[in-house]
Amino acid sequence: MAVPVIGLAGAAGIAANEAREIAAAAQRAADEVRAAVALDAVRASAAQEVVPVLARAVLSDPATATSVGVDLTGVPAGAGEAIEQQLRAVQAATDAAVRTAVQVSEDTTAGTTAAAQARAAGQRVSQLRAAAATGQDVTAVFEDYRALVTQLTGQVDAHLDTARAQSLDGAGARAVGDLDRAQQASTAASSQVPLLFGSLSAPAAQRQQARAGFLQAWGGYRAAEAELSARVSAPARRVWQRATSQDSAVQVDAVLDAAATSGAELSLPQFAALTGANTSRDAALRQAVHEIGELAVRATEGPARRAEQDLRALLAAGGVLLALTAAVMAGVHRFIARPLRRLATQAEAVRDGELPDIGQGGPREVRTVARGLGATVAGLRRLHEQAGAVAGGDIASQVVREPLPGPLGAVVHSSITQMITAVHERERLQVDLAHQASHDALTDLPNRAQALVLLQAALHRARRNRCRIGVLFVDLDHFKAVNDSFGHAAGDELLRVVAARMQALVRGGDAVCRLGGDEFVVLVEPAGTHHELIELGRRLIEAVSAPVHLQEHAGGRTARVGASIGITLSEPPQPSQPSGVSGREPAHRAASTTGTTGSEVTPDRLLSEADAAAYRAKHAGRGVVEVFDEQLRAELALQAATEDALRRALAGGELVLHYQPVLDLLTGRTRSLEALVRWNRPGHGLLAPDAFIPLAERSDLVCDIGRWALHQALQQLAAWDAEDRADGEDGADGADGERAGLSVAVNISGRHLGAHYLLEDVTDALAGSGIAASRLTLEITETVLVDQPTALEQMAALRRLGVRIAIDDFGTGYTSIGQLPHLPVDVLKIDRSFVSSPGHGHADLVRLLITAAHSFALDVVAEGVEQDGQLQTLLDASCDSAQGFYFARPVAAGDLSIPRAHLSPT
Numbered sequence: 001m002a003v004p005v006i007g008l009a010g011a012a013g014i015a016a017n018e019a020r021e022i023a024a025a026a027q028r029a030a031d032e033v034r035a036a037v038a039l040d041a042v043r044a045s046a047a048q049e050v051v052p053v054l055a056r057a058v059l060s061d062p063a064t065a066t067s068v069g070v071d072l073t074g075v076p077a078g079a080g081e082a083i084e085q086q087l088r089a090v091q092a093a094t095d096a097a098v099r100t101a102v103q104v105s106e107d108t109t110a111g112t113t114a115a116a117q118a119r120a121a122g123q124r125v126s127q128l129r130a131a132a133a134t135g136q137d138v139t140a141v142f143e144d145y146r147a148l149v150t151q152l153t154g155q156v157d158a159h160l161d162t163a164r165a166q167s168l169d170g171a172g173a174r175a176v177g178d179l180d181r182a183q184q185a186s187t188a189a190s191s192q193v194p195l196l197f198g199s200l201s202a203p204a205a206q207r208q209q210a211r212a213g214f215l216q217a218w219g220g221y222r223a224a225e226a227e228l229s230a231r232v233s234a235p236a237r238r239v240w241q242r243a244t245s246q247d248s249a250v251q252v253d254a255v256l257d258a259a260a261t262s263g264a265e266l267s268l269p270q271f272a273a274l275t276g277a278n279t280s281r282d283a284a285l286r287q288a289v290h291e292i293g294e295l296a297v298r299a300t301e302g303p304a305r306r307a308e309q310d311l312r313a314l315l316a317a318g319g320v321l322l323a324l325t326a327a328v329m330a331g332v333h334r335f336i337a338r339p340l341r342r343l344a345t346q347a348e349a350v351r352d353g354e355l356p357d358i359g360q361g362g363p364r365e366v367r368t369v370a371r372g373l374g375a376t377v378a379g380l381r382r383l384h385e386q387a388g389a390v391a392g393g394d395i396a397s398q399v400v401r402e403p404l405p406g407p408l409g410a411v412v413h414s415s416i417t418q419m420i421t422a423v424h425e426r427e428r429l430q431v432d433l434a435h436q437a438s439h440d441a442l443t444d445l446p447n448r449a450q451a452l453v454l455l456q457a458a459l460h461r462a463r464r465n466r467c468r469i470g471v472l473f474v475d476l477d478h479f480k481a482v483n484d485s486f487g488h489a490a491g492d493e494l495l496r497v498v499a500a501r502m503q504a505l506v507r508g509g510d511a512v513c514r515l516g517g518d519e520f521v522v523l524v525e526p527a528g529t530h531h532e533l534i535e536l537g538r539r540l541i542e543a544v545s546a547p548v549h550l551q552e553h554a555g556g557r558t559a560r561v562g563a564s565i566g567i568t569l570s571e572p573p574q575p576s577q578p579s580g581v582s583g584r585e586p587a588h589r590a591a592s593t594t595g596t597t598g599s600e601v602t603p604d605r606l607l608s609e610a611d612a613a614a615y616r617a618k619h620a621g622r623g624v625v626e627v628f629d630e631q632l633r634a635e636l637a638l639q640a641a642t643e644d645a646l647r648r649a650l651a652g653g654e655l656v657l658h659y660q661p662v663l664d665l666l667t668g669r670t671r672s673l674e675a676l677v678r679w680n681r682p683g684h685g686l687l688a689p690d691a692f693i694p695l696a697e698r699s700d701l702v703c704d705i706g707r708w709a710l711h712q713a714l715q716q717l718a719a720w721d722a723e724d725r726a727d728g729e730d731g732a733d734g735a736d737g738e739r740a741g742l743s744v745a746v747n748i749s750g751r752h753l754g755a756h757y758l759l760e761d762v763t764d765a766l767a768g769s770g771i772a773a774s775r776l777t778l779e780i781t782e783t784v785l786v787d788q789p790t791a792l793e794q795m796a797a798l799r800r801l802g803v804r805i806a807i808d809d810f811g812t813g814y815t816s817i818g819q820l821p822h823l824p825v826d827v828l829k830i831d832r833s834f835v836s837s838p839g840h841g842h843a844d845l846v847r848l849l850i851t852a853a854h855s856f857a858l859d860v861v862a863e864g865v866e867q868d869g870q871l872q873t874l875l876d877a878s879c880d881s882a883q884g885f886y887f888a889r890p891v892a893a894g895d896l897s898i899p900r901a902h903l904s905p906t
Helices: 002-060 062-068 079-106 111-133 138-164 170-201 204-231 234-244 247-262 268-351 364-391 406-438 448-465 479-486 488-505 530-545 603-619 630-652 701-730 735-739 750-754 758-769 791-800 817-822 840-855 868-876
Strands: 470-477 511-516 519-524 548-550 557-559 562-569 583-585 588-590 625-627 655-664 670-681 685-687 743-747 776-781 804-810 827-830 859-862
Touching (some): 002 111, 002 268, 138 170, 170 247, 204 234, 234 247, 448 519, 470 603, 479 488, 488 511, 488 519, 519 530, 530 562, 603 630, 670 701, 701 750, 701 758, 743 804, 750 758, 750 776, 758 791, 776 791, 817 840, 827 840
Parallel strands (some): 562 625, 743 776
Antiparallel strands (some): 470 519, 470 562, 511 519, 583 588, 670 685
């Protein structure tokens, strides 16, 4: 009887001891979390002191302001006092955080360690304040603050690691993880603005390295915030999002993002605003960390309360048994538990980062475990030495060169080497990627996105300085001819030469950007008179028009291009202009009223106005400078209104398809139809495509129209097929039966052909209608093959779907007959201008085109047939199909009748 009782008592005692340990561990975890939160508040407040300290140095020392890139001209008289007030407020907050951290730590099991860390941080902050007040170099002060913040960050991480090591349950471990991620994100956020100021104020020799540090901190904060948003619990995520959505946080993030991506200098308002906004944002993030810490404390204290309840139950149930087992437990404790506890204490020390000497007393099994732990400690000491050498940058140290024994040591040694290499490579790649994202790969000029950034910054400066900026839109003339004659590689070489010439002509503060293709833009800041801008435009045309010797890709041959230039200003010109500026000159034409008001201007609007002026210059004879005027503004307004009406028409059902039969000239039967879009515009009547498609092609609206036409045409084929089946079941044999089984041709714009979603649009239309892909032909104009670099790839992909491809208006573009075998097409459509011309030369050319197409296994469709003679010429030349008013005009689907013809060649 005694043995079961003793066994039960022992089990109860063990369970009670485990409950106490669980409760104690949970309490230690909660206390470590409290200490971590308190120390993080000290860290955040200390980090906040850096910005006003640097701001005070910039405002008090013109040399420092110049190195940072801040113009002190016009600094308000109270700016320095505002910075001092802000600094005193931040210092008071730091002192309060230190006192709070000492009090919180002394009341917890974190005890003297955290309290001592807080006191030491407070003393160090006082020393740094004294150094900054005596005028010590701002770079040194910044590095000292940065070192203190790094030290406090490590101490916070250590407390959180201790909390995680207390064998927390799922909720507690996750809550501590949430706090750790929030603390990391807050730390990264607080370092961004100091690192930005530090990179700007660093000596020239160290500025690139300092900027790399800022970019690393900026990227680290973005990564930490993304991980926090994705992995933390919902309550913690809401707390963090509330803090980061405040105006100050949004403002600081916007400035930092701009500094990271463009490297723009800070203006004085930006400098002052960033100083105040950063203080508000850090305070909000510090409060968020505190709230997330409170969530973690509550989560970690839960196991302690449950363990205490279990302990009381066990003590109540096993009180009688404890007296019976006391003697036995004393002996067990003396022989086994004491050595094990000592070994466990040493293992906990190793877990906490300490490397103590491991004793080897107790039973044989305990000694065996102790020897293994001792070997592990020895290896960790070597690893600690290697890590210290790597952290100090001493990668050539003997400690780093000698790996730890065994396979694990070799892996660790290889990892350390790869880590050092990867860090250096990542820093280099970050700089390269930032440049590549904002510059054109061919000419190394700012690209379109960067041009908009430069324009926006220039507009801000123009408003502040009460001046205006000028924009010159440069559109090269005859560039496609160079590509066709010498190849695209030679065209690229010419673009580089032209870009270099334009850069050489502009002033140091002006910018030349490449928008894409053969389009450039020149930003003039500040802009002078219209006459000066026109003169600059004429010099640019003269420089661009000079012969270019293409050595690399054209065998030393010479190419020549021109330019058409449009000019706009951010503000209206002065009421009077010098005589001779208005009117047409040999290389320019100017208007009397130009530009747009500074309160209305945006980068996109400036580019649009300059583009419109360049478009007019190109149509005025090329090699001309045009200035944006009221006439162009009215035209742009009309285009915008028409485009808006066209969008409403697409949504409101005002667009309709008309169908024109295409007859097989061998059988005289109609085999297919061409779908032609019409706009039934209220108040204007039925508009042909020429009246609105060119406008739609300026935006993705033409893609929406093309997608609608695909669906509408295929749905109509399906409806005719269904009508034919219904007529067959009823025994009827009407005209509708002739429309069943027809194919349809739909025109696709160049912009739609270049869109990545074209294949999806075609697939969806085919699937939605149930029409076979072989009954759909996509018509593509010949000029698209030159304008769209990806045209051939898209056409090949469409043919793999089973869709037929036709070249429309062949003979009017740049495609030669010799290129036909290399094009992924099925049908050649001869332009109506060749078919309708009465000259014998055009008739011979039509026969030549038909013969060439047939030799390449292409079908031929002649467009615009209106007379018997034209039809007879096509029959004699063995043309496959034809369409035109001679057979039928385009009509709506409900009015369509299917023509037949009795045809025979003479």
